Amino acid sequence: MATRLAVEWTRGSVRVAVAEGGGSRWRLRSVRSQPMPSGADVAAALRSLAAASAVGSAEEVIGVLPREQVITRIVRFPSTDAAEIAQMAELYAKAQLPYTRDQAVVDSRVLRQEQGFSTVALVACQRDLAERHLAVLRDAGLSCAAVTVSSWGVLAWCLGAVLAHAAPEPVLIVNIDDTRTDFVLIAGRRLLASRSIAQGAHEWQGLSETAELLVTEVERTRGTLRKELPGTEARSLILTGLGALAQWREPVAQRLGLPVTVIEAAQAVEIPVEGVPISPVAVAGVAVSEPGGVVNLSPSEARTQLRQHRQLREFAMVGGMLAGAVVLGAALLGLGVLRDQRMAGRLDHAVKTLEPKARQVRDRGRSVQLVRALFDERRRFAATLAGIFRATPPPVTLEALTVEQARREIVLRGIAASTQTVLDYIQQLERLEGVEAVELKYSTSRSTSSGERTDFELVLRPRGVPS
Template identity: 20%
Template structure:
């Protein structure tokens, strides 16, 4: 079964959220496992075991990159052209992180234009090795990543969606998403994530050992950093999310910051501690969003392209095989129908032959007799025509028809003119054609001159 799924891997926990579908917006299951001290191969096996047990092949599979693993800065750039912005970002990245540009992967989100007509954006930079580690762990479980996105974006989406009725488009809000060893500090509006900072704090110690002042101090410091980079007003409300234990600090934040504070409940499965946040990973599994900051490894993009092309080729090949199979079945069916029809005709013919066998033999004999009589009749008709055309003064001395059907006539006449008249009559007859004179000559017989002739012609079979 293919369902959306999201994975988050940090130094303490492996989090897996399975959704019924993007459309239903319902979580099917949540799994949290401690992975401290495990190797990458062991984590891969744990992921594979989870999906094997659930009998799910995730599609799509989204990976949540924790805020603590990403460097984020707010920038103002004096350009609105995308190509120029990309060039400026290359220069800023080399100043922000101590890595070569080939060692990092970055993405950014546009926030608008400030009073100086500069483009405001939030830039996120992740080291390539961190992303490759996530990719290798997931691929080690025989799974393939569709998207890797920043956790802060998903937290912002989740809280704003859950508190849609409680937010105003013109106000700013502070979100504190608490996890086992870190808390994500987020300043946002209804439409944009404006600022985020990772605070390294053990939420369990803050709650159990009464280190709340350290947490509030970190929040005040983060607010000061926000105002040093952004000339914006203060947040109008604080939303607490993530680990359920942070709900215990709701009254403390109200007293410290003197603004409304509201806890946004998350989805915590049985077995997960009160100090684990599933806000980001659950939101990624539940909803698609093109505004998220995503990190695209070239290796991951190539692998995805190859999988898509392989899938297309497989589908095309399957369709071609199906088409040829249908054609083959069609022609085989036609051939079988023709053979069956021929067999039925043969059987019918045999039945007819059995029923009228003697009559058929008698018919063949009758036809043979008729054919013989017809040939004899032809000869009689031709002879009759020849007698009618023959003048009284001409005597036929020889008449023969050879195997090719050519008739030869020889005869005598007292005058040559009678011979020519006879030949003309033969040419005009409907029973003879191609009359040709072989010779005409005269000779003396008993002191008289006699004309001899020979004529060949083709007899026509009478209709």
């Protein structure tokens, strides 16, 4: 089973995603991240994350460029022939890019074809940018197979995760990461258009007008789409990544007049993300993307070198397999039929002797597994309780904590300085790893000699409650 490593870094963090599989079937194994202070050594951080992910030498490494660092053009060519489209794309790149052709790396994808015309997405970046990206990966000990763009990672993630939500197409996906936000329009399993802004959860954290800012950026994106793809309109919107997405959903839906689906960062992939909070959408999407499903902005020289290395590795592997086959055949010919019979008799006797002991060991193993499962459940519950106490701010006083075993719930009763304090407390509890949902049963404000107080009762549904 092959291993693929997707690598991405932003102004605030570096992250890697590991997938296993081959061909068009890849399964995400892990996603890890760590903070990236200004001026930090990206290569050293990548080496640390790769070692923590236990990937060894991955068969395929893909780097991810931020969408805002590349240029995308939507062009209509009067042909449906692949060779002619490639020639037209090359001519367009030479004439229309803001830098010379030898200073650029270009890739293209056909979006749709109708009536003898092809709508093509051209993606380009400066060669220096791609080479610097590859140099960082080489310094980290990683041999990069391709360099793609974050918006195409969002597409690959959409094909694997979002289609199950049956969102009406074309669907506009808004992926909010730590320091950037991608806007990607997808329909018919293709990326129609995309844009990005260098603002993310770090810049929007704590702002009361975040929903308004999102609406403004979505409207700008829709305006750009109308110019590049006349007649194409987003019919639904998906909010994913970091931030208070659930709170923004309703105002965004009302302002835009579109159905809005929220997919939290923790729900975006089927495995937990280890490390600092990030949106795993782009890097995880690249890790599980199908062959040719994302653009490749790796320079042609790097592609040639990589192809030669792969051929040498394949030749060495085939030679080793042939040598092993010869040695194995010689060893098999040296065995006699009589020795096989004697060995079979010994094995039968050994199996009969060991069968009762093996049964005892199996029974004991089941008991150990049951005990271990019980201890694991207790530990998870203890961790949830510890997280509740850590998340309780000074303005909140807990008067009672009750575990309702029959309903698998934790009931919190207490006093807070205000109703807003209670709401903020609920948000903090919802972000705890072990908490599945938080419900406010009641909240009552009253006046006391020391000022206004709010009595409240919360019901938490943790993911693991001991029975």
